Amino acid sequence: MQPQLESTHAIETSLRATHEPWFHHVVRLYPHQTDYSGIAWHGTYIAWMEEARVEYLRSLGVNYSDLVNLGYEMPVVELNIRYHRSVQMGAEAIVKTRLSSLQGVRMNWEYRIESADEQELYVTAQVTLVTVDLDKKKIVRQLPAQVQDVLQRLRGQ
């Protein structure tokens, strides 16, 4: 019986990135993203979180579209989001994200969407992705080399 080993493992798969600064992606709320209430429609944040993920990967040297051309994609399998305050039309916001943990094939991303001055919290969220082989239409157990490199680098930081 070695519960310690299991928890050690859990600690290992929890990336050190969670102690690192967040990746920042700056956005602005345009009219097409508002709804009748004059603020962001609640689905807008889902799009922004995807954009932040794509930009984060790009900053690490992985173009998401290259990954798709290689026959992989990373669909969202779970998404939990809490809305604290609303972004006003015309306002800038910072979408902060980081990879919080790896659970087998599941990549967990953490989000905070804040005002430009970082004084107001709009949204907190967790998004879980898996990697899918587009031909086999199956979740891959082994991440593509490109992605492994990135994760390696994150762990090694």
Add this chain to the structure above:
Amino acid sequence: MQPQLESTHAIETSLRATHEPWFHHVVRLYPHQTDYSGIAWHGTYIAWMEEARVEYLRSLGVNYSDLVNLGYEMPVVELNIRYHRSVQMGAEAIVKTRLSSLQGVRMNWEYRIESADEQELYVTAQVTLVTVDLDKKKIVRQLPAQVQDVLQRLRGQ
């Protein structure tokens, strides 16, 4: 000290609607709702869930736009969604929803999105709404009469 009373209360605020048939809202996946992978973009379901909520209220005699004209709105404050399978372009889906519980000012809605033949489960989700007074920009403790009537009817079923 009466913990029993509290749990009785909890049972009372859990609407009987959870034992009732779900409200069904039928949708079809159009090209503009797909993404590069040829299936529904994961934010599309957020829009469908909103549509189902609006249609459910309408079926109960409440036009959401009337509510807004009266000075109220019902923003989403929390949303948890799990993606099980993907809707293919051109396919019909049923967005099933019901009010699962009331926690003070929080209305919890439950969702299941299924294939037209109800044999495949695409998405399960929970969405929490509050009611906001648009002038005061504050959450109301007392639901507007129109909404109370609807909830009363649901409880009385």
Add this chain to the structure above:
Amino acid sequence: MQPQLESTHAIETSLRATHEPWFHHVVRLYPHQTDYSGIAWHGTYIAWMEEARVEYLRSLGVNYSDLVNLGYEMPVVELNIRYHRSVQMGAEAIVKTRLSSLQGVRMNWEYRIESADEQELYVTAQVTLVTVDLDKKKIVRQLPAQVQDVLQRLRGQ
């Protein structure tokens, strides 16, 4: 010099469908389709026009997704739209469409978006599509048999 022949040809390629009743696709304006002004965001109509096209083809026996699986798609190459009045949140609208003419490989669709009682005109538009071979990434001169059948039927009406 036979300008008459040319104009005869032009008449032939102008489908009789233009004298036929329009195809009707009924929609309702949901919160996610509004913007800060409380009415439909102007891009919403573009999505509705696509939906009406897909439903029109379906009513004629062509599933757009089957066409894509066969290796074809019908992208929009030109779109002209005039906004007359706005659809209010919660209102129903009828998206009326018909194939107005064929110019070589170009299919011209005509649109009128009206109120449910057909007393108010919201939008008039023309949309031009071509048929593209997805493998060759080229516009096809010869329409796929499925589409030809449909056009034949429209002409023959």
Add this chain to the structure above:
Amino acid sequence: MQPQLESTHAIETSLRATHEPWFHHVVRLYPHQTDYSGIAWHGTYIAWMEEARVEYLRSLGVNYSDLVNLGYEMPVVELNIRYHRSVQMGAEAIVKTRLSSLQGVRMNWEYRIESADEQELYVTAQVTLVTVDLDKKKIVRQLPAQVQDVLQRLRGQ
């Protein structure tokens, strides 16, 4: 009969801006903006054109949301768009815009959407806006002072 005067007038109302460099707004195509064909859904460009307009006004000192708070908005009344080539997922594009002419209360904007290296033309478009008084729900004959200042500056360049 003075057709010359009329054409002189036409020249005057055609802003000198048309001879000026275009305003540039840089965008990138994210997954949520693609459709099943792996490229930009054709409505995506409508959103980008709105963003470019808002950023152009901002660069001239007018926050569109301030204008709305003052009781004005600038809805699109006409939109003509031609699709030449498609933006690929992950690619950057430049949305170029300029105010091409004023016809009474109508402001005509011209658009070119190009690849990042300006070697490929994706889209050309014209968009016509009017200014509406949100309280009276009527088109204003007299532009709000803020906007007049901006136009004055454009003419004076």
